[in-house]
Amino acid sequence: MVMDNQSWYLDLNHEQWAALPVDGQRPPARYKHAATVLGEKLYVMGGSRNGRYLSDIQVFDLKNLMWSSIKLNVEANDDKSTDGAKLGAFPATSGHSMIVWNGKLLLLAGLTKESGDTVAVRFIDLESYTCGVVETFGNIPVARSGQSVTQFGSKIIMFGGEDRHRHLLNDVHVLDLETKTWSAVETTQTPPSPRFDHAAALHADRYLFIFGGCSHSVFYNDLHVLDLETMEWSKPQLQGDVVAPRAGHAGVAVDGNWYIVGGGDNKSGALETIVINMSKLAVSVVTSVKGRDPLASEGISIASASLGSESVLITYGGYNGKYHNEVFALRVKPRDYLQPKILQSPAAAAAAASVTTAYALAKPELLNFSEKEDLNSKIIPVDTSQKDISAEINSLKEEKKALELSLAEITADNSAIKTKIEEINGNHAELSKELQSVQGQLVQERSRCANLEAQIAELQKVLESLPSLEEEVQALRMEKSALESDMEHAEVQKQRSGGIWKWVAG
Template identity: 40%
Template sequence: MASAKDSHPVKLARPNSTASEESKVVVVENGKMVDVQDKEITMEGLCSISSYDQWVWVAVSGPLPKPRYKHAAAVVQEKMYVFGGNHNGRYLGDIQVLDFKSFSWSKLEVQPQSEASELTGTTSLAPCAGHALVPWGNKILCLAGHSRGPTESLSVKEFDPQTCTWSTLRAYGRSPSSRGGQSVTLVGDTLVVFGGEGDGRSLLNDLHILDLETMTWDEFETKGTPPSPRSEHAAACYANRYLLVFGGGSHSTCFSDLHLLDMQTMEWSRPEHQGITPEPRAGHAGATVGENWFITGGGNNKKGVPETLVLNMSTFVWSVVTGLEGRAPPTSEGSSLVLHKVNGEDFLVSFGGYSGRYSNEVYALKSSRKSSVPSGQINEPETNGLASISMAANSSRGVIFEIEELQDEKTIKRADTSKTLLQAVKGEKNQIEEKLNQEELQSSRLKQELANVETKNVELTKELDLVRNQLSAEEARASRLEKEVSDLQQRLQKMEALEKESELLRLEKDADSDDSSSGSNQRPGDRGFWRWNG
């Protein structure tokens, strides 16, 4: 952490920037980025994005965090806090802060704290990955995650950005077992923990609920068929009642299934979805904009998933928002995704991830799908000095916008009419874009199938050439054998002729021997052997 006397200017840098481009200058003081330029310049980050539903690389200033994945991020008071993660197999324990006003990074140093009331004590949280960060008021809750040291149960940590201190909250009831890669979803005043990977790489599909008012853990028995054990999935809450779980993976496969849990009846179901069929994936990130659930990144056993999907949680219709070529961070595994509002616009902000390399880049997407809150009230901070906007529930899915300090009722009617027409045009545009995205996705799939067929054809051609070569070799070998057999037959015939000649000669010799022996034995007076010995 830099001290005041170590303050130094840091310039914004963008890839392939030229010397003529104007740089922003900030000063690092006590670990925080302090702006030295006017607000018009420092607020350009997200406001400079004009196109909807497209991922845009965003320039940032300050010392860049170490590239990482499987970290966690949360937004509190116009700042995104990033904690932990993994880099080259090493767990990280730093806290990085991205100020959305100045779009500058700074690193926070955890401070010791001596007083604790509802806490079991203060701590410097151990480096970890696969955990979850949940904003709660002006503080941040951290749950679960894998770390070097073994732990038996899941503890709840709290980070106070004002004092830069970690604390362990005292919880009651039976705490869940330690795990990483689980989902932690805020549903009303409760945190719902589902699944993950426990000790010994055991996959889980248990459900635990933490009441944040009483800090009490409960493990509920559910009805219906729960999702199979999994980790690295995504979960979201709809209408403060329904928990949705999508995707994830086991040790051998990835999933593309969608599950729904009614938190009132505690019953699992499999809703029938419409639109496109999502590809299996694990390690993806999710964020909700009203009733729309955005899913980015992740991968399966074969490849990463480049398309950004959105699920309308009220109709269960899947559609493709956009896609990215190459290995940009929003398409990678283990990136973080948060929602931030600027001037009434909804921005998705993606950071980090792994897609063959570790990333520390920031990407943003301005959503054309507007927020609609099923119940409750949203208080947005004023983004200009002209008006303040409040939203209150009109129905389970409707929102009424009251605009103050307008002077003319006719102007309101004309604005409403224009807004209605604009929304209708945007709706038609979104439908056309969705159809176009579906056609592009189908075309991409057909191209992939064609490529697979061509690859198979090449493999079969190679096999055919190999068989032909083997057949030619066998034909040559058979020809040699035939020639050898013919030579042997000729030699056999010669041997037979020689044997006949030899037999004739032997017969002739025997005949000559008989003639000579008969003539000598018939002479008179011969007594043979007895004569010479008589």
């Protein structure tokens, strides 16, 4: 690949990842950062490395394949910042989301060293290189990380994540970018189980797709769809290749095809880059990499760039036992783009089936004569008067409503039970770790107690031998006393006799 060729992407093979040669110094490796493309530049902000949050903003020029960094100025009237922005730098952040709005970068949620209780929204003005806090109103959601943020028109829809206390979430909030007002959304049917580090995408300006993610103990490969007109959840089955559960993956939709790369399950990275045809609800593997490849990383980012007439996917960063800072590109293969499929929710599908049945009962004349004969030969004749049919339809509708209510209650109970089970499993895992630690301490204490007991036994033996020692000491004392008495007696005798020299002199 020629470095100064601005059409380098034409040298790429379709739907094969290629590492891009980079001129100059690469930014520090990281994961759980935020990245997006604006024009012909890839903007990367923040992330985490070795447990430390990052605050830098890096720019990758897709024309000359060079990195550069941006130094920001904080707005002078930004007196609401409490986490370091006043010091002249964007706050170090990890696990956040980033979108483009009116030529500015908006960053939502994520973790900082001094995170508040609610979701923060910040902006970066790429013309003036200023940053600041966007004041929002309404029902502001609780602070979190690992959420998904998806833009549709002038609104942002946020789903799930994990709050500062590691509580898992599956709530839905919408931010109106025009009024800067948050609102909580009430949904129907069964929502996805609480999760974080999932992927989300918008289809046909109506459907929010949620794929994968994890709880504290379970990794998912399920697909959930939220109809943004009816706010009903559904869980369609994907056709095609089997996809391994994953979290920390990244996805981007191009012409109704949702490309997903990276992720993992804390044991190994996901090797396959997959594409989900959002109209057909079919999944297929685009390409695969070997283990420990940077593309098989958690916390990786992906963005789509329009270069000439080509759509090119750009990935950066990630972690799979090693932090990465490589840039990879994939040239999207033109695919047949189908008309967006209208995805019926369970309630809508049931209602449609009910209407079809009622219509068939109420309009027997629509069947031709041969069909009538065939049906009459197979069923028992019944009174099909309009009055009876209407009564039967009303009865079926009432039964249907009762069944739907029962189903909704059972589904809600099941969801609550699953949540409790996940919490219990999480608590069990933590308690198991504590038990292992206590058992290790107990083994050490038992060893120490055994040593003490051995020392005590030796001391007891010494104590038991003390009486005999005392008797020996007493006997020695008596011997000493007798010896001293004999010596005194001998001295007296010596003095009386005058000694040997006196005797010799005489």
